[in-house]
Amino acid sequence: MSTLVGTGALGQRALREAWRTPEALFPTLFIPLFFLVVNVGQAGKIFPSDSTDFLQGQGYAAFQLPATLLLAASFGGSAMFLVEDIEGGYFDKLRAAPVSRTSIVLGRLYAEAVKGAGIAALVVLLSLPFDVRVATGVGGFLLLIVLTAIWSVAFSAFLQLVALRTRSAAATQSGSMLFFPLLFLTPNFVPRDLLTRPMEIAATLNPVTYVMEGMRALVLDDGWAKVGIGFAVAAVICAAMVALNVRTIRNYD
Template sequence: MSTAMPAAAKRVGTGATVRQTMTLAWRSLVQIKHNPWELLDLSIQPIMFLLLFTYVFGGAISGSTGDYLQFALPGLLVQNALFYTLSTAIGLNTDITKGVFDRLRSLPIARTAPLAGRIIADTFKQVWAFALLVGFGMILGFRVTTSVAGLAGALALLVVVSLAMAWLSVLIGLKAANPEKVQMIAFSTMMPLTFTSSALVPSQTFPGWLEAWSNVNPVTHLADAIRGLMIGGEVAQPAMISLLWALGFVVVFAPLAIRVFRNHA
């Protein structure tokens, strides 16, 4: 019986797969009710970074905290979105190490539903973090100088690219031995990417060799595109490059992650 269930799960129809995926996505969201610290972490950390960077470094970097806030908030949105992909990786790893996937695979459900459900749930959390950070930034004085459509476009682009880049975190989460190693490996990957980009400071201020890397860094192009959509500037080229990077992350890391996931399942 135990060996027949996974085989049956492969024959789940598209409609049933969607329903199962959404059910498991709801499960991940409902967990916040029982673990409110997750929502607090999702809410407090972005605000803490915004306050620290604006009022500690803003004057030194831009001459005034107001000018730096206008520059840095779009970059902080990018940084926060990419850092939050760590939560997806840690959550998947926790489900594996605690045997949740063993229980799910005994059910006649699509094998990809647990993975897709968590990713969808984390997308909703990304939208919450985006709205919270923009709203708090406006309280501090940030202004969207383009349009509502530009703001919506920034959110859409950020979600698409961060979800694509999340496949790297998902792969790490599936391969690592425990959540602590997931956090260490993924954080060590995301930290250099974000801090060697134009997300928080203009890349022209870097040494030549670092500026050269920053100019090809996917986080730089994403931050520039989000900045252009929210406060003005070039959008088409950095947005296109960001989408190409997103496609590359999906093509490279999604098949690897799905293969590892199926081996677990």
């Protein structure tokens, strides 16, 4: 079976798994939107749109939208389903089948890309009542969805790597918590140049910062250079995680 065909077949299976467990998608939407409402409610009046330069004339919700998208994209369930396959013996049967190791990795990640794009589009639509608009237009909206999907694949690939290395649901679940400190070590509430020096250094060293700033540039029309950097960082992380997944599964005992 070719890699492309195997990836498509396993991706469809992963999407059916997600469709059969819609309750697993509820936190993916509820928690990010909850933080959007809370953050805007707490800081919206501190940063009025007509006197805050970094908002580019939009409300504070537009500034917070990228953090909401990143949070929504970091709830991928592929790794937990993978642990279930390992514990149930299906994973060993899959490795014995005429399916390439790359397809086994990419199948679930393909499903995460589809889910990530759909959830991102839904989050943007649900944020419209907060007076959010994507200043770069339809093209910018589509790029925002693609960038969110790439990050969803990158983070899901990281969790899959944890699952393959530990074969433990508890360890995989713990690995998903890594995103929260990474999210808060970003220019989440204000631009990077308004952070204290130690926090600015931490944010500069944090790769999530550049993905967030790329998304924010699309929402606020704040420069295409930041968009390019955001895509480059997300793509490099994604490629590295996929390569480590493939290497791990080929050496899987």
